[in-house]
Amino acid sequence: MDEIENGLAGTDDDGNPRLDVADFVRDFRNALTETGTNALQRPRATRRIGKLVDTIPDARLVQQSMTKHLSVDDLTVIPHEDDGFGTLVHGFG
8 A cells, every 4th residue: 555655646856756745645544543534535635745745835735635525523633743744734623
């Protein structure tokens, strides 16, 4: 699964894998699982983020690709640390 997600995340301008995108998607999915939130993260979301990560603001990209189908209640129970991940996700609650 990791190899598939790494491939879906694409590459940066230098041809390097976008492991940051793949790691973010995995962390997001793990956070959903940890809270028991029933939400499916589709592979196309990973591909979309990988393609657009350098073109639109991160918060908007996460909202459009990963959180638009989640309720406010779902968003508020997602655990977060002060690492940027929670800031992106919890900005929509």
